[in-house]
Amino acid sequence: MERNNHPRGTRNSRREKKKRVFSKKLAFASILTISIILICGGVYATYAMQHKPKEASELEDNSDFEQKEAALLTKIRDSQKQEELESTEQEKTEGNIQTLTYEPATSDSIPQLEAIKTELATLMTATEKDSSKKTAIKLVGHIKMLKINDQVIGYQPVVDTYTWDYNDEDWSEKTEMGKNTAFVNQKTKQPLTLQDIFMSEANILAVQQVIEQTLLSESSDGNAIIDSILNMPEISLDGTAFTYYSDKISLGLPENPTGKTEITLPYKDIAGYINPEFVDPTAIQGALPEPLDPNKKYISLTFDDGPNPETTPRLLDILKEKGVKATFFMLGQNVVKHEALVKRVAEEGHEVASHSYSHPQLTSVDAQRVKDEVQKTDKAIYHAIGKLPTDFRPPYGAVNKEVAKIIGKPIIQWSVDSQDWQSHNAQAIIKRIDETAYNDTIVLMHDIHPETVDAVAAVIDCLRNEGYEILPSKDLLGKKAKPLHMYYGSKDERPVQ
Helix, strand or coil, X not given: CCCCCCCHHHXXXXXXXXXXXXXXXXXXXXXXXXHHHHHHHHHHHHHHHHHCCCCHHHHHHCHHHHHHHHHHHHHHHHHHHHCCCCEEEEEEEECCEEEEEEEECCCCCCCCHHHHHHHHHHHHHHHHXXXXXXXXXXXXXXXEEEECCCCEEEEEEEEEEEEEXXXXXEEEEEXXXXXXXXXXXXXXXXXXXHHHHHCCHHHHHHHHHHHHHHHHHHCCCHHHHHHHHHXXXXXXXXXXXXXXXCCEEEEECCCCCCCCCEEEEEHHHHHHHCCHHHCCHHHXXXXXXXXXXXXXXXXXXXXXXXXXXXXXXXXXXXXXHXXXXXXXXXXXXXXXXXXXXXXXXXXXXXXXXXXXXXXXCHHHCCHHHHHHHHHHHHXXXXXXXXXXXXXXXXXXXXXXXXXXHHHCCCEECCCEECCHHHHCCHHHHHHHHHHHCCCCEEEEEECCCHHHHHHHHHHHHHHHHCCEEEECHHXXXXXXXXXXXXXXXXXXXXXXX
């Protein structure tokens, strides 16, 4: 066997050669890496020099900045001159921040001016504190006049912040509005009041009904809190805190089980109870039904004392067949017994209203009994249909101002008495209504009498033959009836004495 022997010198020379090759490669890689780093560093340095933010001190040599600063100040001052509220300028410069404060030249038209000026100063101070000290800033504080309509003017503190952007070389703008606005009644030149907006105790009582229903509707279990809601102290024209907006109003609430301290109501939800002169007209546009056609005849059919499981279902069938909607003034004691029937009345589009709980003459019982009769019926109807009744018919039509105040709902009387409770005769009922009906009237009947139900179909046909359109009483009254008033028709409204 032949051995392959190499001299030791040959092996060493090969090893040295490999080392030299590796060293050359390593040196080349190092040079390449350093070159790349130098190139990138140079590119970055060039970019950084080109895009380096300018210090505030450099702005003095920046003619573009000076031109745009002058243009901005001219724009600000021209804008203030165009405002309807004439003002005077106060200027102050500290470091990079220049403040321009505009105050009304006269204060007679703004009774809350000092409060608005205080809020403006607070807003300016907070904005200045939060502003960068390394860039040029213009703070412009002014009081903006808001013309809601001919009767209401608002005054709101506003701060505009203009910040110089070094990269874009231009001013950016940001506006912050004060939380409070002073609204003034242009007639009286005094701060706006709830009396201006709601006008009367009757209207504020109507709003109370809306508040109660809203709180119940927003609750996860209205039946659990209904007693507390119905016993919640009433809001008042002179003792209720409020925040006015052109399209809504926020009202402070007494302590209540929901924990809410205020409630906000859009004007469209209370359109029938506000003075339209003091709100934005667009906020209530279409909120109320169109007035009844003066060239048509209207009448309302109302039924008292139900519901009755024998007669009311048959009456509902007839009304459905004839396509007529009516108003049912129910007794709470009957509602409790026949909730499913009450629900059917509501689901078929009829109005469910209150007729007390047990039918006493309310003017002959004490105040607590009146309150109980009203609230027990409210609770019964709410439990049945999830809504509180908004209208009330006192038994025997007996009511006075004290009773009406406790009831807190519009009092719906009648102008045509079918006398069904007396005759118990279908033909007599038909004849009586036919002879006494006239335009814009409310007919009294009782759905607990079989003879009344027997007469209803013929009554409807006779009225229609004479040109009447039949409406629920709420629609006849234009959905704006209010507490402390009695209604015999849409043109016969009387304050309760």
